[in-house]
Structures are given as structure tokens and as C-alpha cells.
Amino acid sequence: MTFVRTMLELLDAYDDYPQARALRERTYEGLGDVVVDVGCGSGLAVGELAALGAKAIGVDLDTDMIDVAIERWPDCEFHVADVTDLPFDDGSLTGYRADKVLHDLPDPEAAIVEAHRVLADGGRALLTAQDWDAYMIDSDDPERTRDLIRARADGVTHPWIARTYRNLLLDNGFTDVTAEVHTIVWTGEAALPMLANIGGKGAWFKEQTARAKADRLFVAVPFVLTTGVKDS
Template sequence: MIERFVAMMDGFEREPAAAAARHRSHELLRIAPGQRVVDVGCGTGTSVGELTAAGALVSGVDVNPEVLVVAKERHPAGDFTTGSAESIPFPDGHFAGYRAERVYHAVADPAAALAEAARVLAPGGRIVLIGPDWTMLGLDSTDEETERAVLAAQVASMPSPRCALRFRNLLLDGGFTDVAVEVHTAVLTGASGLPMLESAASVAVGTGAVSPSRAESWLAEQRQRVERGRFLLAAPQFVTSGVRGSGR
């Protein structure tokens, strides 16, 4: 499972629009060299490495200790700690910047996670949330019925699959100011998109939404599309930023 997750992360992060959204999130943090940033749900540590190279003091936090092993191997100079969006193991007001990418859809109570973000941010600290609304994925598929069943099963498995569309109001309701929203659509046209579909198909089979043979037939078509240069998966990424107010 960890190999599939890492492959999915790597494929997505290499996609130009996804990389552009990630780099844009770094810009929106407006971190000066020497300032502290927390990357919640840091995964394999890509942003930790990039922000550290820019001079920030970055702490990567992830709930999965296995993926942190990969992060530490790739970025041995990085600071990585086990934790979650709801429980960040740092004191109040410790950070000047907070980012979380593709995290809040997996959180049962996004408002509680945001309250934890506000706790660890200093007044005036900047926050950037990134993620897709998982109901908005677009896939070119001949078997549209199976496509709908697989993607619906994936959405049903997530606590907050539409949270990204609600980032703006989440920040406003949480007392953040200067809230702004951008949308960057990742368009995957090669094999890098397959791990995401394989993960979704595994969920659909596990929940009984589709049979193993039906899922494999659907995946076989997508693999053939990759071989013929006819694969297309589009995922709008909502990039939402704000500033922590002086109140708590």
C-alpha cells in the first residue's frame, strides 16, 4: 500500500500544473529566510525540501509514519514529525506559515483542523490550503458507468470530499483575513495518472461497488489509453490563502 501511495504522490507532484500550484502555495506563504513553516500532511516531503532550500525552517508533519520514512530518506536534512491536522505537536504561535495539501478531505471535522492551524500560527501568520473537490474529477473513459461507480465509491470513502470548495468560507468562519482563492487544474495525460485510478478502483472493489473483474477491465482500458497516448485525467486544485488574525 505504501508503494502505491508513494507512486501516486510522485506522479501527481510531477504533473506541471500540480507543481505550479505547489510552488504558488510557497509564494503565498510569503516566508522570509529563517522563518518557521509547518507542512501538514507533508507526505514524501517535496514541499519541505523546496521550502528548506529557499531558506525557511520547515517542519513536516504527517499521520503516516511509513511515508515519513520515505520523506526522511529523500530529505535527510528535513525535520519530520508524526502528527495530524487535528493535533500538531508544536506550541501555540510557533509558526509564521502553515500549509496543507490534499489533507482536509481526509479530516472528519475540517473546522477543528483549522482551529489547530490557528493555534500553531502566530498572529499575522499565513495559511495556504490546497486540494481538489473530489466530485469534480474528470476522466475520459469508454465505460462511463464503471467510471461513475468507481469515483463515487472513492468519494464515499472520504470524510470531507468537497472540503476544498469550502476552503474560503472555512477560513472566513475561522477568523482569517485577506482570504483569496485560486484554481489550478492538473491535467494528467500519461502513466502518472494511473496510480490514482488504481487506488480508486481498489476502494470500489473493497466496498463492493464494483466486482474485481469489472474494475480490472476498466483499468485495462485506461492502461491501453496510456499506451496509445489517449489518457486524460483532470483535477481542479483549489489554492486558498489567508492571514491569521490577532484574536483566538
């Protein structure tokens, strides 16, 4: 549970940030009435989609995360399941949402094939994630910063996955594919949990903490948001 608590702290800190909230709300558009949020984590998107009137269903392979989601959103539906083997009939959903999920999968394309299966004709898939190799962080030690960013990216199975989303959708039966980049900028202490995850607790992180307290911090992360429609 220690890892889950740490992950929840990072997710909650990110989700509370106004720019992140605005991007999250953008991901709800056009998904229709019956939506699955794969890799749902704490269930925030499921709860917010339900509040907007959709039948929203959360799926995650992590049983601890599903327990958290059920506790936070007791009126919503959640399942423990693999994103490559979803518990839905063919063509039963109008929307599919995957936010910061595919980068950790052994076979991301298998998830897209499964998304195509569960979506109805005309249903929309939405994929969004950060580019792990494109973090911009101001620092007194740019070489150390570059090394830390590269090391964090190297710890991700598919750090460049967001760059491939458009082609993944096009190659697997989706049309009307669009891609856009949203850059989230931090200039204060809200970025510190994320920076601690990148740089640990040493001198580099102490510098970033001091920058935040002095209003001299700058962090920018590009997120790629890609959507496609299941061809009828």
C-alpha cells in the same frame, strides 16, 4: 508498509508531473520564514521549502511516512503529531500549509483552529486539495466511469472539503481569504497509477491503459487553493 508503499507510488507519480510541480510551487508563496507542512507525507514540500530558505517543519501522524521523510530529507525537521495538536507554541509560525490532508480528518475545523493558534499575527494559512467528486475522465463507458468516481469519492471522509475551505478560514479568524481553482490535465501514462486506484485492474482500467498508449487519454482534476491571513 504495503499501504505506505502504494501511497508513496501514487504521491511520487503525481509529484513528478510538471503541472503538479507548478501547482506545488505556487503553494509555497507568501508563507514566510517558519513554515509547517501538515500531513507532510514523504517530506517533498519540506525539502523544497528549506531549499528556498525557509525553516520548514514537517508533521504527519503516520510514523512510516515520517521515516520515509527523514530518510529522503535527513537535514530537515520532522515530527510525528496530530494536526489538531501541533508541537508548536502559540504564534510561533509564519506559514501553515495543508496539501491533500483535511479530507481524511474526522474534524477538519479542529485543524483550522489549531492553524490559527500556531500562526503569528499576519501569518498565512494555505489549504489545497482536489475535489473528489469532480474528476473528469474520458471513457467508452461513461456510466461505469461515473460510478467509479462516485465510489472513490464515497471512500473519502470529506470528499467535498475543498469547496468549504474559504468558509472554514473565514469562520475561524482568518481574513484576506482568497480561493482559486487549478485544473491539472493528464493525457498520457502518468495518469495510470491514479486511474488504477480509481478503477482497479479490470476492463475499465485496460481501456484507460490502451488510451494512454494511443495518445487518446484525457483526465482532468480540479484543485482548490485557498489562503487566509491570521487577523491581528
